[in-house]
Amino acid sequence: MLDKIVSFSDEFDMLPKSGVVLVAVSGGVDSMCLLEALLDISYGCGFAISAAHYNHRLRGSESMRDEAFVAEYCKNQQIPLFTGSGNVQAYAAEHGFGIEEAARQMRYDFLSEAATKIGAKHIATAHTADDNTETIIMNLARGAGALGLSGIPPTREIVDSQLKSLSPRNGNTVTVIRPMLRVTRDEVMDFARTRSIPFVEDSTNSLDIYTRNKVRHRIIPLLKDMNPRFIEAAFAVASLMREDEDYLSKTADEYISQHASSRTGGCAMNAKNLAQLPFAVSGRVIRKLCGGSLSYWHVRAALEICKGKDPSAMLSLPGTNIYREYELVFFEKNEGKIGTDGFLPIFPTAGEGIPIPGTGLKYSCKTALRNDIIQKVNNSVTSFMFKKNDICGRIVIRPRYSVDSVKLYGRKERKTLKKLFIEHRIPARRRDTVPVVADDAGVLAVYGIGAGDRAVPESGDMVLRIDFEFI
Numbered sequence: 001m002l003d004k005i006v007s008f009s010d011e012f013d014m015l016p017k018s019g020v021v022l023v024a025v026s027g028g029v030d031s032m033c034l035l036e037a038l039l040d041i042s043y044g045c046g047f048a049i050s051a052a053h054y055n056h057r058l059r060g061s062e063s064m065r066d067e068a069f070v071a072e073y074c075k076n077q078q079i080p081l082f083t084g085s086g087n088v089q090a091y092a093a094e095h096g097f098g099i100e101e102a103a104r105q106m107r108y109d110f111l112s113e114a115a116t117k118i119g120a121k122h123i124a125t126a127h128t129a130d131d132n133t134e135t136i137i138m139n140l141a142r143g144a145g146a147l148g149l150s151g152i153p154p155t156r157e158i159v160d161s162q163l164k165s166l167s168p169r170n171g172n173t174v175t176v177i178r179p180m181l182r183v184t185r186d187e188v189m190d191f192a193r194t195r196s197i198p199f200v201e202d203s204t205n206s207l208d209i210y211t212r213n214k215v216r217h218r219i220i221p222l223l224k225d226m227n228p229r230f231i232e233a234a235f236a237v238a239s240l241m242r243e244d245e246d247y248l249s250k251t252a253d254e255y256i257s258q259h260a261s262s263r264t265g266g267c268a269m270n271a272k273n274l275a276q277l278p279f280a281v282s283g284r285v286i287r288k289l290c291g292g293s294l295s296y297w298h299v300r301a302a303l304e305i306c307k308g309k310d311p312s313a314m315l316s317l318p319g320t321n322i323y324r325e326y327e328l329v330f331f332e333k334n335e336g337k338i339g340t341d342g343f344l345p346i347f348p349t350a351g352e353g354i355p356i357p358g359t360g361l362k363y364s365c366k367t368a369l370r371n372d373i374i375q376k377v378n379n380s381v382t383s384f385m386f387k388k389n390d391i392c393g394r395i396v397i398r399p400r401y402s403v404d405s406v407k408l409y410g411r412k413e414r415k416t417l418k419k420l421f422i423e424h425r426i427p428a429r430r431r432d433t434v435p436v437v438a439d440d441a442g443v444l445a446v447y448g449i450g451a452g453d454r455a456v457p458e459s460g461d462m463v464l465r466i467d468f469e470f471i
Contacts (some may be wrong), residue, residue, distance in 0.1 A: 001191045005037055005179045013152045014177040018046050019372055020120040022082075023073075023297060024111055025051045029065040029199040030126035033188050036197050038124060052114045052123075054107045055085035058099070062203060068198050071092070082117070084110040102212070108176075115174045125179045127152050130185040133234040134215045142314075143296060145283070146245040149436075151238035154178050184231050252284035260289070266332035271324060277305035289331040290320040305329060312428035325427040342399035342432035348466060355471055356397065359433045361447070363397065364467045370457045384445040385463040390455035393440030394407050395464065402414050406452045407445040420449050435464060 010016045015038075023038055025031045035051060042049050053070040059252050067083060074081040092102035111123050128312045132151040139148030156176045180188070192199065206212050223230045256279070261266040267289060274282055283299045291304075294317060302322050305313045306329050314323040321332045343358035348365040370385065386395070400417045407414040416422075421431050426448065435447040445451040445470050457463045 001180075001183055001187045001330075002037055002040060004182050004187070006041060007155070008182045009041075009177070009179045014122070014124075014155060014175075014179055015041065015045055016047050016063065016122060019122075020050055020118055021122045021124055022046045022111065022115045022118065023049060023051050023124045024054050024107075024121040025070050025081075026052070026126075027070045027200040028187055028202055029192050029197075029469075030128055030180070030185075032073075032197050032199040033191050033195075033453060034126040036195060037191070038179070039077075039079075039335075050080040050082065050118060050120065052082045052111055055083065055410050056088045056103045056107070056112045058103065059087055059204065061076075066200050066202075067200075073198065075209070080118075082114040084114070086110070089224065094455070108158070112174055114380060121174055123158075123174060125176060125453050126176055126180055128180050128183050128185050128188060129231050130220070131215070131236050131237060132181055133220060134212050137215050137219060137443075139241055146241050147250070149238065150242035150245050151234075152178060153242070154181055161304050168470055182235060216424060220302055226407060248284055249288075251281050252288055255285055256288060263330060263332070266320075266330060268294045268325075268328045268330045270327060271306040271329035272327065272367050275303055276330060279303075286331075290322075291333075292318055293318065310329055311425070316430060323427070323429055325423050325430075345396050345398035347394060355381065356435060359435060360471055362471050363435070364465075364469075366465050368463055368465055370459055370461045370463045381448050381450050381463070382469065383467040384451050385457050385465045386437075386444055386455040387457040388462045388464050391439050391444075394436065395444070397435050397437055397466070400434065400436050402448075404436065404438075406442050406446065407454075408450045409453045409456060411453070417446060418444070420446065424449055427446075435468060 002321075003264070015021065021038060021042070023031070025035050035049070035129045039049055046389070051070065051074050053067055055067045057063055059066075064379040067085075071081060071083065072078075073079075086106045088099060088103045088106060091097070091106055092099050095102065115121070116124050130372075136149055137149045142148070155178070158176060188301050189315050190199070204210070205213065208217060220230070227233055256267075256269075259273065260269045274285060282303060286302045287294050288297050290298075294302075299315050301315055302317065304343075305322055305324055311324055311326045314321065316322075319333060321330075323330050323332070345357060346354075346363075348363060350365055350367065352364040352366075356366070367388070368385075368389075398416050400421075402418075405414050406417065406420070408420075417436070418431075421428075421434070426434060436443055437445040437447075441454070443452055444445060445454055445466075453468075
């Protein structure tokens with residue numbers, strides 16, 4: 001087993017030449033054997049060993065027994081030990097997690113903080129080849145792709161943004177290493193018997209109330225009947241899948257780097273080009289841009305947005321909105337809501353740089369005498385002047401109404417705003433945030449489209465001037 005750990009660690013450059021390796025120790029046979037193995041290996045490699053134990057408080061007196069056992073063992077072996085605990089059930093209820101996910105997150109938060117305190121750059125966990133196989137089967141049952149079928153990664157970096165005690169400016173990382181990932185559980189048990197390594201049993205491991213236990217006790221024995229070396233075969237498959245995943249993931253990263261343009265809250269790229277990529281690449285591009293855990297059907301639905309002919313199609317996915325704006329497809333972070341409710345009407349007053357909430361624009365308003373010095377703005381789409389004497393009632397800046405229409409300055413026919421928005425290729429999702437300048441008689445001007453043919457000033461007239469610009 002030691003030879004397997006050393007060769008696997010060398011393959012993935014897991015163990016340092018100096019410094020401290022923090023070993024996560026639950027008290028179970030896997031983690032106790034990992035602690036013993038790394039102690040042996042450390043003597044000839046130059047690194048030191050510390051241990052960390054997290055009490056999840058899920059098994060009452062048994063959880064306290066495990067903590068006391070690990071503490072006593074580390075004391076006798078003179079191994080520095082860091083302990084922590086937390087209320088997993090309360091944390092799961094507060095954050096909407098399952099118990100297993102909440103326990104995992106709290107445990108890794110503790111391990112990360114403990115590693116940071118002692119300056120350890122490596123956290124060793126006791127995942128075995130059997131754990132890896134169980135994970136692969138569980139991911140297969142969920143319909144996972146290559147990433148899920150790659151199983152547990154041999155190493156994983158926890159960047160400083162995930163470490164509560166580190167500043168993002170430090171550029172620090174802690175690497176989780178799994179030196180026993182090629183070792184089977186049978187080999188671990190043989191090692192424990194040969195070395196007389198003490199350990200404690202988790203009583204919940206025998207209960208089939210958890211999915212992992214069902215896989216361990218029911219499914220894997222059947223697969224071993226078909227192939228006694230199934231655990232090794234699963235490891236080989238996972239290694240092949242991981243290599244494929246790494247290559248395709250890098251290809252997707254390169255495509256994003258070359259073709260995505262940043263936008264506020266997200267990014268955009270050409271929809272047709274994305275849809276024409278091989279699915280192995282386009283699916284990964286979509287998953288990376290969405291940043292969430294998407295199912296196969298989520299990805300397919302996103303690609304339909306790219307392939308379709310609807311220039312204003314929309315799709316809401318976990319954490320992300322996807323929408324078309326003619327040739328472009330946008331990926332925008334959200335909280336599960338697509339679209340907009342427009343903005344509240346504003347009655348303009350004299351002043352500069354007044355924001356219009358929900359539009360990304362601000363306006364300026366002033367009264368002036370129209371003469372040859374003042375720039376002619378009749379043909380502008382962002383600045384408008386209106387003859388004050390021809391304004392009916394009170395002027396307002398508001399979203400469009402369904403009945404709105406306007407005859408633009410210099411045009412022959414009146415058109416609805418809906419038709420004008422389509423002609424000017426203004427996406428449907430943005431139409432409710434386009435400022436419309438109107439009075440009691442109707443539309444005077446539309447931002448981005450132009451002014452109407454009513455209340456048009458001539459030289460010498462007193463005018464109301466409204467200018468729009470981005471905030």
